[in-house]
Amino acid sequence: MKQNTKKWIVLAMAGVMALMTLSGCSKAEKEKKETAMGRYTEEEIKLAKGAGYLMDLQQMADGTLRIISMDTSSGEYQVYSSDDGEDWKQGEFPVNVNSEELRPNGGELYLNMAPDGEIMARETCYDDTTMAASNYYHLIGTDGTVTDLTVSVPGSEKDGNEVNGVMFSDSGKLYVTDYHNVLYEVDKTTGTIVKTFDGGGGGIRVSTVTGSQCVLVTDSQVLCYDLESGEPEKPDKVLTDQVLKSMGDKNNSYGGFPAVLFEKGRDGGLFYGCADGVYYHADGGSVCEQIINGQLTSLANPTLGISKMFQLEDGSFLIAGLENGETSKLFRYTYDEKTPAVPDKELTVYSLEDHSYLRQAISLFQKAHPDTFVNLEVGVTGEDGVTREDALRTLNTNILAGKGPDVMIMDGMPIDNYIQKDMLMDITDIVQKIKKSDGMFEYVTDAYKTDGKLYAVPAKFYVPMIEGDGDTVMKSAGSLTDLADRVETLQASNPGGNILQSMSAEELLKELFYADSANWGQKDGSISEDAVRDFLTQADRIYNTRTQEETGGSAYVSNFTTDSARDTLTQYIMGLVTGEGKIGFGTLGAMVNFATVTSAQEQMEQAELEYALLDSGNKKSFVPSVIVGISSGTKQEDLAGSFVETVLGSDTGTQGDYVFSANKKAFDTVKKMQWNANGADEIGGIAITSEEGVLIEFAIKKPSQKDMDRLTSLLESLDSPCINDAAIQDPVMEQGASYLRGEQSLEDAVSNIMQKINLYLDE
Amino acid sequence: MYNRKKRNTFRGLLFVLPSMAGVMVFILVPYLDVVRRSFTGAVSKRFTGFQNYSTVLTNPAFHLACKNTARFAAVCIPILIVLSLAIAVFLHRQGRWGHRLKSAYLVPMAIPAASVVLIWRLVFDNHGLLNGLLSWLHAGTVNWMNTGAAFWVLVFSYIWKNLGYDVILWIAGLGTIPESIYEAARVDGAGEWDLFFRITLPNLFPALYTITVLSFLNSFKVFREAYLVAGNYPDDSMYLLQHLYNNWFRDLSMDKMAAGAVLMTVVVSLLVLLLQKAWGRDVE
Secondary structure, eight states, X not given: OHHHHHHHHHHHHXXXXXXXXXXXXXXXXXHHHSOOEEEEEEEEOOOXXXXXXXXXXXXXXXXXXXXXXXXXXXXXXXXXXXXXXXXXXXOXXXXXXXXXXXXXXXXXXXXXXXXXXXXXXXXXXXXXXXXXXXXXXXXXXXXXXXXXXXXOOTTTTTSOOOEEEEEEOTTOOEEEEETTOOEEEEOTTTOOEEEEEOGGGXXXXXXXXXXXXXXXXXXXXXXXXXXXXXXXXXXXXXXXXXXXXXXXXXXXXXXXXXXXXXXXXXXXXXXXXXXXXXXXXXXXXXXXXXXXXXXXSGGGOTTEEEEEEEEOTTSOEEEXXXXXXXXXXXXXXXXXXXXXXXXXXXXXXXXXXXXXXXXXXXHHHHHHOTTEEEEEEESOOXXXXXXXXXXXXXXXXXXXXXXXXXXXXXXXXXXXXXXXXXXXXXXXXXXHHHHHHTOBOHXXXXXXXXXXXXXXXXXXXXXXXXXXXXXXXXXXXXXXXHHHHHHHHHXXXXXXXXXXXXXXXXXXXXXXXXXXXXXXXXXXXOBOHHHXXXXXXXXXXXXXXXXXXXXXXXXXXXXXXXXXXXXXXXXXXXXXXXXXXXXXXEEEOBHHHHHHHHHHHHHTGGGTEEEEEOOBTTBOEEEEEEEEEEBTTOSOHHHHHHHHHXXXXXXXXXXXXXXXXXXXXXXXXXXXXXXXXXXXXXXXXEEEEOTTSOEEEEEEEOXXXXXXXXXXXXXXXXXXXXXOOHHHHHHHHHHHHHHHTTXXXXXXXXXXXXXXXXXXXXX | OHXXXXXXXXXXXXXXXXXXXXXXXXXIHHHHHHHHHTTBOXXXXXXXXXXXXXXXXXXXXXXXXXXXXXXXXXXXXHHHHHHHHHHHHHHHHXXXXXXXXXXXTTHHHHSOHHXXXXXHHHHHSTTSHHHHHHHHTTOOOOOTTSSTHHHHHHHHHHHHHHHHHHHHHHHHHHHTSOXXXXXXXXXXXXXXXXXXXXXXXXXXXXXHHHHHHHHHHHHGGGHHHHHHHHOSSOOGGGOOHHHHHHHHHHTTOHHHHHHHHHHHHHHHHHHHHHHHHHHHHHHO
């Protein structure tokens, strides 16, 4: 009886405990359902009409904001002021800064403003032969007095070190930075250096002045100095760790602006802004709190370079920047307690590698859909040793578990396999819609057309091209055999000289693979052994014309990870300009890089350079990239569809380096638009040393309309994607490189390649 | 009396239940899911009947992998069993010295696969140590990993790794044979070979079954080294079933994988049952 009572007591207690656990769960569930509210929302502030290029933004001593800008069409400088950053009224400079007096040497003029209204005008001139910069300084007082200054930073005479940045402290003191990011306090009356903040002598990545402090980010720490005393504050490990993590390996954001901006908080804490968002670190605090998530704002846009950050009286933030290297932007971030802390919806996008193009699309999509958080999952980050195979297995496991992504970027993935397995949704309607509104390059969109339906569509593409003297291009652009013949002929007539700029066996094979592999497929789906043999034979002939031995084989990296390394033509064209090569070939994927091709023609006028598609056989091939598709398992079909529209849309296509977008409207817009923020044709320049040791100044200009039209017709003639399957490309590269280096015979290499490819295809 | 027996059976079941639950949850239920998947599409999950089996059975890569796996087992297991038995008998006779030497054979098992792979690459690379030696001997070099030689590299790797384990198992078996039987046979004038064939071998028969089954199962583990040395697509001669399953998983071919796995289970189970039956009869 006693035993039975005990049993009942134990059972009752167990029951009570179970009930408590269950009730605890439901409470937790309820809490989970209550959405946390409050988030900084982004609002783009329209700058005054004609403001153009934003040169400086300053919060004045009275709290008003002032902008110095340059009208890109007239080249004139203007000043605008606003109380709250909303309405901008044009003001006047204390003196006429547009007069020749401030630019007696005809150089470029940079204007920076102090909180009290003083302006530092810096004229930068470049030596025609050495390209060395020299600066001339004029300090403009609020009363219009102009004081000429001579500022000389250490090393200016010895190694050409010069000032590259000017800033003022809250108290109006003048500071400059040099090429090494060392910060100097400069006496405004004499121009002499009063204090030096050199970060202890280590490499400085970013240096800036905020409030009464300066912040220097070195390779290993964040150093804060008191500007008055010049004494460093106690190193802050928390701040250092978070800032260095946010910066990664970047020192600069797009357009050469610092990767991080600092702003001193009113309570003594420090804010810092970067592509990840805005963080706050209380003085001596144990965390860096993310107060603005960059992923939900334009900050994550890879083509936005941020240049200035201020916290306003009401706690909101102003961040200025330059988008695409040409459009000035000003954003206000205001805390809205009625907005959910995190967006209601989440769209998962999966890609094996990180693409800047994809980031731009996400940024644009995020802007248009503030209620959606786009979660970009990158399979191979390069930070954790995960290989493509590992990443694909993890992705497959997630898909089978019902946790797959909504949208997939399928570069490096077995696309045909996924289509066969009904893993992808038919997106023909979306593509048709864009075709109707913008027009698209059909050969690109149809690259993976299956049974009349589109499941995967490349958003951009690269094209194999060759540049060399007219005769060479005419005789060698049509087939690999012709190319090898021509290279050998040139070698025979130029014994000992370089025909191609130095290329490793892997690099050569990769470039030729893009041009030739579209011809390898046979009707039954197999790969032609003869085509592979011929490919290796011709590659070997070209490789053997090199005059320098390879210093060390560059390990072949599977093609899907090399998107950024695909735009290779410009690199090989440099050999033409310096005289290190007679032919340059590689892939071209952006209008900005096409400018290098046409500029090389202008530069080497006497050599009569020509460019053409590098094709082979009957196919004119291209390299598809950012291949987008929607997972058939998605529960957010409409949202995923909108995202695909953004990826394939014209807005994404006109960003960054103006990549070759599948979207025709984007392509046409890029052709018409201004490429330089100041409206000039010249979009950049490179100083390179020729074979004889002579410094060559290579100016890169926007291509002429004629060249643009020619490029359009060349691109319109393309018809086939190259083989874009790593399982086929990898053995060709590995065994092919081994053959080119003489480690195995042609037959052995071909046999090994075919054995691996056939095994893959048999599976 | 009857009630007590029933209660004991119930208690016995309670003891078995936890491990049985583990086997059910982690092996039997997932396996039933594999069987289910073998009759459905990879992602669509539509019923496809025997389509997956038909696809797998007509797949040339599956044929090659089955052939190689069977060849590998047929070559490796006899070599391993005979070699390990010979070493075990030798060590057993050495007394204390043999006991110390025994531990040396276990060293390969303690070396991590990544280190083994590094050594294999150093040894079997085109410019590796082995080809260096062959070249020094003017014997001509061999492309070890891209010719039929790759199979023998794999055989060597398997035997090197598992020899010690089998030696230990044989020594354990040898330890169960009473010394008095040997002494009686010696008194009757039996020679060393007679002792081995008429006493040692028959008494080791029960151990042989266990060692064969374990060696067979261990033969599947050689894939790890093969994959790390030669990747997804090694030379045809060393392309095993695990390569195929690994690649099918990467390509999300769950349908083919499931059908292949069911077929493989059937074959392995049949083999084990056959072995069991053969051993049972012989032991009797």
